[in-house]
Amino acid sequence: MSIWEYANPKKFLTTSERVMPALWVSAAVLCTVGLIWGFFFTPDDYRQGSTVKIIFLHVPAALIAINAWFMMLVASLIWVVRRHHVSALAAKAAAPIGVVMTLIALITGALWGQPMWGTWWEWDPRLTSFLVLFLFYLGYIALWEAIEDPDTAADLTSILCLVGSVFAVLSRYAVNFWNQGLHQGASLSLDKEENVADAFSNPLYVCMVGFGLLFLALVLYRTGTEIRARRMRALMLRERMQA
């Protein structure tokens, strides 16, 4: 029994279908509980008023946006090294989720920034990095869509993902150098005294776990769809060959 067994699409489908209902339910419960708790049962911040509550959408979305790219990087590496098709398809499946999460983070950030910083958009390092990340996602998805042959597409996009990751990190530092920025420091960390007050951090943790599970469920679901789409393509090609 090794993890590589799940590179078999059949095995992957049966297992993921067994896990998915539990994932969907727990993701839905945690997101609902976390968001309702966060939006309705936390006190207003003494300086930011009720706008602080956007944190419960903004932070988990941003977290997933970055981790989705990281997951794509790992999946691309596995595809390049061991050529497991499920891995390439999982990377493909994660990209649209990542781009939506990036967009949610950007939009909620703008909605929060308008009353707080007095501006919808600021060329701040974090904001700019997310915009660049958004562009990376768009390019990645567009390349997948543009190439007919799935294996070629998987090869090219995974190399793009590897190169892009290096440049994404580089951009992060370049952008930091370029503008010091407005964005506050990390809201949650293990090694610092100053964290967000408990009243906010507890529902935030719930939301983060909920979003993580939601992401997992969505990736599994979309990967399953991709596997079936590939199977269908293969069947259609075979039929055309016989005709």
Place this chain on the structure above:
Amino acid sequence: MRALLLRDLRLALRAGGGFGLGLAFFLIVTVLVPFSVGPQSELLGRIAPGVLWLGALLACLLSLDRLLALDWEDGTLDLMATAPLPLEAVVTIKALAHWITTSLPLVLAAPVLGVLLNLPTAGFLWLVVSLLLGTPALSVIGTFGAALTVGLKRGGLLMSLLVLPLYVPTLIFGAEAARRGAAGMAVETPLLMLAGISAATLALLPFASAAVLRVNLR
């Protein structure tokens, strides 16, 4: 290797390679900027380093389309791939030829256009130095983008989408170096970073480009 370089240079200099197109584009961008932001020379001088860097970058991007596409269409690329020269070297030579025919003229033209934009006197030297250090990275990254999209019909737009985010760090450090130079501040840090990016991309990206090209030639 030298034969390949000379061939690419000759092709670019004669018709079809698009030599001069980038230069003309650079000129047009620079001339249009004062029309769009207004004729205040003080303001123009302030934004000149950034505008010139952006213009050079866009002109460079414009010519990437033809970098591999022509060779792909007439099958030369297949021959190059089967030649004894490793594909990594072919890609590097291609990037070098692109740099010599597109970026080098831009570097030389930049100070002249700087006059049009009222660039402060202190800025000329650092503008040229930053462009000299930064444009190799632009060419090498562009070659990677061209290799990614070589098999696609009308891949030009897609290539721009893929390449532009990769250009961000180079643009930031390049324009920052030129801006600091023009303002009379210390330029070492951005220049060093710029040189580092150029050196690292030159060392590593040809492998990615060659890998991508092999997939496309499969």
